[in-house]
Amino acid sequence: MIYMFCIECGSDNKQMIGEICIDCFLKDFKMIEIPENINVEICSHCNSRLEEGKWHESFIPEEEIIYRALERNIQINDLVENEEINLEIEQMKGTIADCYVEVVGEVYGVSINETHDISVRILKTVCPTCSKLQAGYYEAVIQFRADSREIKKEEYEKADEVVARTLDKQSKVDKLAYCPQIAKLKEGYDYYIGSLKTGRKVAEALKEEFGGVIKESPRLISEDKSTGKGLYRIWISIRIPEFEISDIVKYDNKIIQVTDIDKNRVVGTDIKTDKKHNIPLKNMADIKLVKKSSDIETTTIISMSPKIIQILDPSDYSAVDLERKNCFSDYNIGDEIKIIKIENYIYLIK
Ligand SMILES: [Zn+2]
Ligand SMILES: [Zn+2]
Numbered sequence: 089m090i091y092m093f094c095i096e097c098g099s100d101n102k103q104m105i106g107e108i109c110i111d112c113f114l115k116d117f118k119m120i121e122i123p124e125n126i127n128v129e130i131c132s133h134c135n136s137r138l139e140e141g142k143w144h145e146s147f148i149p150e151e152e153i154i155y156r157a158l159e160r161n162i163q164i165n166d167l168v169e170n171e172e173i174n175l176e177i178e179q180m181k182g183t184i185a186d187c188y189v190e191v192v193g194e195v196y197g198v199s200i201n202e203t204h205d206i207s208v209r210i211l212k213t214v215c216p217t218c219s220k221l222q223a224g225y226y227e228a229v230i231q232f233r234a235d236s237r238e239i240k241k242e243e244y245e246k247a248d249e250v251v252a253r254t255l256d257k258q259s260k261v262d263k264l265a266y267c268p269q270i271a272k273l274k275e276g277y278d279y280y281i282g283s284l285k286t287g288r289k290v291a292e293a294l295k296e297e298f299g300g301v302i303k304e305s306p307r308l309i310s311e312d313k314s315t316g317k318g319l320y321r322i323w324i325s326i327r328i329p330e331f332e333i334s335d336i337v338k339y340d341n342k343i344i345q346v347t348d349i350d351k352n353r354v355v356g357t358d359i360k361t362d363k364k365h366n367i368p369l370k371n372m373a374d375i376k377l378v379k380k381s382s383d384i385e386t387t388t389i390i391s392m393s394p395k396i397i398q399i400l401d402p403s404d405y406s407a408v409d410l411e412r413k414n415c416f417s418d419y420n421i422g423d424e425i426k427i428i429k430i431e432n433y434i435y436l437i438k
Pocket of ligand 1: 094095096097098099108109110111112113
């Protein structure tokens with residue numbers, strides 16, 4: 089059945105939309121729907137914002153946050169054509185923005201103009217990352233230790249530096265790249281790290297700096313009743329070698345003076361043969377410290393032949409004959425020379 093007159097106003101000379109005329113239709117028609125009050129959550133610590141249930145990190149100015157909130161909340165009716173929407177922030181009252189939305193468009197060929205007054209409230213809250221940080225949340229503990237010795241002050245300072253540098257680098261890719269706590273224990277420092285991923289990077293960086301062996305041990309903290317999955321925290325120990333550069337070690341029956349330690353190997357010189365050796369650090373347990381570099385003594389050459397160097401034993405001033413290896417060919421009588429005593433035997437050291 090086709091109505092020829094409007095059932096609301098009775099006019100019979102207008103464009104009809106179903107049972108009513110266009111004027112009656114447009115009287116209650118809204119081109120857009122938008123809530124009068126909109127809330128936007130912003131983290132007061134890191135400025136990230138909550139949009140559609142997700143936290144976004146990139147910093148954008150407050151005004152832009154308000155405009156985006158308005159845009160996101162506008163729903164345009166399908167009948168509207170050629171629409172133009174104008175958003176304006178009229179004034180800020182504390183954390184509330186009084187906004188004005190104006191829409192110009194066409195519906196059934198009729199140009200219309202409509203306005204809305206909207207309040208956008210900015211709620212300052214704490215995002216999940218910052219709340220984890222505030223609560224001291226951590227997934228990994230990096231235990232910085234030395235094998236059979238105390239860690240030196242300079243080594244702690246260096247370690248702090250390495251940790252800070254690694255966190256700084258990781259913070260660009262990992263929101264949990266932070267260290268809420270450093271426990272300074274007698275046996276070493278424990279660095280608490282927000283994420284396991286970054287915790288592993290920290291341990292690797294320490295290994296790169298000091299050499300040593302990394303070991304991970306997970307500990308079950310709690311169990312999620314609904315999934316049956318365990319929540320683990322990982323303790324990662326990095327054990328740096330007992331020996332240091334210039335110390336004398338024993339490995340594979342060779343007596344070796346250490347000249348370098350890097351993340352994968354120990355480099356040293358055999359003090360009997362003057363040969364260079366590379367020892368993989370994974371064999372660290374088999375490398376035994378024999379003498380610290382501070383045990384190296386200095387004495388004087390008192391006599392020399394092509395095959396023999398005679399030195400004064402500093403402990404009792406007796407003369408001792410030692411084999412003159414090629415590496416000592418340019419030494420002269422009266423020169424100072426370094427020696428190390430190991431198991432009652434004296435070795436010359438370059
Ligand atoms: Zn009508
Ligand atoms: Zn935050």
